[in-house]
Amino acid sequence: MLNGFMKKFSGKKSSKETAKKRLQFALVYDKLEINEMTLENLQKDIVEVISKYFEIDTKSLQLEVQREHELSALVFNTPILCVKKNKGYNSKT
Amino acid sequence: MEGKIIVVTSGKGGVGKTTATASIGAALALEGNRVAVIDMDIGLRNLDVVLGLENRIVFNIVDVVNKRCNLAQALIRDRRIDNLFLVPASQSDNKDVLTPLGVQRVAKQLKNEFNYVIMDSPAGIEKGFENSVVAADEAIVICTPDVSSIRDADRVIGLLYARSITPRLVVNRIVPEMVARGDMLSHEDVMDVLSIDLLGLVPMDDQVVVSTNTGMPLVMHNQSLAGQAFRRIAKRINGEVDLPIIVPSVKTGVWNRITQKLGLNK
Ligand SMILES: Nc1ncnc2c1ncn2[C@@H]1O[C@H](COP(=O)(O)OP(=O)(O)O)[C@@H](O)[C@H]1O
Ligand SMILES: [Mg+2]
Numbered sequence: 001m002l003n004g005f006m007k008k009f010s011g012k013k014s015s016k017e018t019a020k021k022r023l024q025f026a027l028v029y030d031k032l033e034i035n036e037m038t039l040e041n042l043q044k045d046i047v048e049v050i051s052k053y054f055e056i057d058t059k060s061l062q063l064e065v066q067r068e069h070e071l072s073a074l075v076f077n078t079p080i081l082c083v084k085k086n087k088g089y090n091s092k093t
Numbered sequence: 094m095e096g097k098i099i100v101v102t103s104g105k106g107g108v109g110k111t112t113a114t115a116s117i118g119a120a121l122a123l124e125g126n127r128v129a130v131i132d133m134d135i136g137l138r139n140l141d142v143v144l145g146l147e148n149r150i151v152f153n154i155v156d157v158v159n160k161r162c163n164l165a166q167a168l169i170r171d172r173r174i175d176n177l178f179l180v181p182a183s184q185s186d187n188k189d190v191l192t193p194l195g196v197q198r199v200a201k202q203l204k205n206e207f208n209y210v211i212m213d214s215p216a217g218i219e220k221g222f223e224n225s226v227v228a229a230d231e232a233i234v235i236c237t238p239d240v241s242s243i244r245d246a247d248r249v250i251g252l253l254y255a256r257s258i259t260p261r262l263v264v265n266r267i268v269p270e271m272v273a274r275g276d277m278l279s280h281e282d283v284m285d286v287l288s289i290d291l292l293g294l295v296p297m298d299d300q301v302v303v304s305t306n307t308g309m310p311l312v313m314h315n316q317s318l319a320g321q322a323f324r325r326i327a328k329r330i331n332g333e334v335d336l337p338i339i340v341p342s343v344k345t346g347v348w349n350r351i352t353q354k355l356g357l358n359k
Contacts, residue, residue, distance in 0.1 A: 014275025019240050020282045026240070027247050027286065067288045 024065040028072060039063065039074075046076055055081040096127075096204045099211050099330070100229040102253075102260075104245030106216030108237045109265035112301055112311070114213035115143045116320065117233075119310040120327030122177035126208040129168065129178045133225040134215040135191060138182035145308020146171065146179050155183040158195040164202050174310065178207075188220045193227040200228030209330075218252060226253065232260035233292060238267060238278040243286055250289055261292035263326060268297045269343045280340065293326035295319050296341035 029035055043063060050056055062077040101114045111134070118130035131154060132140035141147040152167035157180065164180075171177040183190075203210045214225035226232065232253050236246040246262070253260045264280050271277035280294050298319035304311040311320040312327075318341065329336050 016275050016278050023240050023286050
């Protein structure tokens with residue numbers, strides 16, 4: 001279960017950091033009744049879409065779970081290296 | 094009198110529900126309230142031994158709900174702490190002998206006679222959980238700082254919200270040394286994951302086992318850190334809402350401080 005996806009985010013941190021990350025994702029899996037595969041595919045698709053417009057650093061992608069009261073949010077974080085000037089998929093310029 | 098019914102629950106077993114029920118109940122009574130603690134763990138009763146009242150059981154909660162005796166007959170009065178009463182669970186039945194409706198009827202009676210009624214719920218989220226929360230005005234969710242307990246707590250919190258109860262959290266069995274070296278989730282981590290109001294933090298404490306051995310309520314041991322934590326939790330429940338929550342910290346006794354000064358600690 002702890003495949004590449006989790007490893008990417010747990011790295012060599014203390015065991016409690018790993019516990020916290022695992023928990024946050026476990027609660028998302030539980031609530032949405034999805035699995036890691038679905039999230040990985042979602043991430044792949046998002047990367048694909050964003051890459052049409054921006055040059056992004058795929059190595060430092062981050063997917064996080066943020067919680068507030070009864071709402072959980074998946075937050076996708078990526079540094080944008082530069083805009084792809086002419087490669088916009090639906091560019092209006 | 095219109096008392097409050099508070100359920101202590103967790104989803105997972107062995108995290109400290111019974112310890113918390115006994116301790117918070119005893120502490121609320123020491124604060125001057127009339128308190129009844131009810132063991133809802135039908136078939137696996139334990140609250141009686143934790144409180145040292147196991148030798149005085151005649152009737153139990155199943156007898157009361159199923160009208161085999163009246164409430165007064167099943168209430169066991171604690172002789173050490175004024176105004177503390179126990180209604181034990183039955184040991185021979187299974188959880189199906191109670192119905193939510195029956196529990197609600199008895200709960201109404203209890204509310205008329207006590208300031209606080211604390212229900213010790215069984216592990217799980219089935220019938221026994223249902224019976225324990227059906228009459229609750231408030232809920233305390235107990236968890237320990239480990240992954241499975243927190244996940245189960247999240248599930249239970251969801252079920253309580255669905256019943257329009259906003260629970261408060263007690264994190265139990267905190268080992269400050271492990272938190273300090275990053276091998277145990279801190280209470281901040283737990284709060285990040287669960288997003289629920291915090292009611293108190295209870296450290297791991299040998300005295301919990303000792304007081305269960307002897308049947309002497311934990312909150313009567315003045316030196317017990319867990320006992321002190323439960324007493325502060327009771328005060329918060331009892332209206333001292335601003336009483337600060339003390340975070341269990343690594344011991345800094347005189348000897349520790351000396352060895353630190355001398356550089357003997359690593
Ligand atoms: N703060 C604590 N420090 C040390 N031991 C504890 C603490 N809280 C609970 N325990 C121990 O953990 C075990 C389970 O506690 P219990 O209250 O029976 O849990 P539950 O009712 O949730 O199953 C018991 O042996 C109890 O003595
Ligand atoms: Mg118990």
